[in-house]
Amino acid sequence: MLNKKSVDDINVKGKKVLVRCDFNVPLQEGKITDENRLVAALPTIKKLIADGGKIILCSHLGKPKGEPKPELSLAPVAVRLSELLGQEVKFAADPEVVGPNAKAAVEAMKDGEVILLENTRYRAEETKNGEAFSKDLASLCDVFVNDAFGTAHRAHCSNVGVTQFVDTAVVGYLMQKEIDFLGNAVENPERPFVAILGGAKVSSKISVIENLLDKVDTLIIGGGMTFTFIKAQGESVGASLLEEDYVQYAADMIKKAEEKGVKLLLPVDSVIADKFSNDAEVKVIGREDIPEGWMGLDIGPKTAELYAEAVKSAKTVVWNGPMGCFEMPKFAAGTKAVAEALSETDAVTIIGGGDSAAAVNQLGYGDKMTHISTGGGASLEFLEGKELPGVAAANDL
Secondary structure, eight states: OOOBOBGGGOOOTTOEEEEEOOOOOOEETTEESOOHHHHHHHHHHHHHHHTTOEEEEEOOOSOOTTSOOGGGOSHHHHHHHHHHHTSOEEEEOOTTSSSHHHHHHHHTOOTTOEEEEOOGGGSTTGGGTOHHHHHHHHTTOSEEEEOOGGGTTSOOTTTTGGGGGOSEEEEOHHHHHHIIIIIIIHHSOOSSEEEEEOSSOSGGGHHHHHHHHTTOSEEEEOSTTHHHHHHHTTOOOTTSOOOGGGHHHHHHHHHHHHHHTOEEEOOSOEEEESSSSTTSOEEEEOSSOOOTTOEEEEEOHHHHHHHHHHHHTOSEEEEESOSSOTTSGGGOHHHHHHHHHHHHOSSEEEEOSHHHHHHHHHTTOGGGSSEEOSOSHHHHHHHTTOOOHHHHTSOBO
16 A cells, blocks of 8 residues: 655645646647646645645646747746636746746745746756756755646656655645555455456557456456457457557467456457548447458447446446547447446546546546546556656655
8 A cells, every 4th residue: 555645744834835736738829728737736735825835836838848938838827826726826937947036936925825936847857857956946845745646657856856855745635546546446446346448559558457467357458459359369350450569468368367367358349440530431340350451440339338237346447548439429439338337337436547538528427437547657657556756755654
């Protein structure tokens, strides 16, 4: 079990608190087009304000590659956060992030006030975890709070390096939730434990499959990677996505599941198309060879039923990766059926970031899930059983 100190375990009254948030929001012409990440950060920020801390927020935005790019400034975030919090969030516009503006603003802070630093990736050292920038950030604060799960799998200055130069480093509410669900629920699940893995490639999910096969009662495979498994069972997959190099690996996993007594579910039918397009000709075929020139783009209706059934009796379900090309309406039914099944089960339902989070939200089932991870790469590494640097850096309880 991962037990980390959180904002509930410390007293920040009168202290300067540096909070690493995930404000990596989409911007169009200086306007924020999706503010979910800002809203998600509010509980931690409000808690620290209520406790009388002096709150210094920091985040990266996009990939400025170590130089100031005006279009990737966090200035619009400060404006929107002020509105969401109902109090001013001062913006420290230093191209070097920790510069004269930031230092003067921090010096003048009163308890309960909030400032926001400029994009941490304006500094080239940020992504290299360089000591000088870590020390600069630490020089502003007494306490460090990490609430940015999206970058927890990277060791950068603003989430890992800084912790070497402050005495107190804790996690915020968002990070705590990720640790509780993705970390601890997967390590110590209430059973039956079902994992649903989709997405295009087996190669990107290898470690996840191996780690979960040791933990789950049922493993469900969907998405483009099913064809590598189907090929491993000697059937032809037509023009479907296939990772030839991983066919043997898929065969080994089928065998490993059998040896461990894990139920491995693969599609019993597929929705196939004659081209990769929403206006393709479409057919549903059972477990027979996919004809030359045709490609599977979604699980079929019988498979969707089978998968929905498997979820019904579960107590814990983790889902990572869509069942088909859900961005095209013709091939969204499989993903939708799984999302719907998860919305109706009593199980703890954990959605592992990235495409599956997008799918669940787009299809309108977001509020029916127990937990939707805020990190794509980070949630995958958690499911692989890896230690995440951003989590490891926080003080243990």
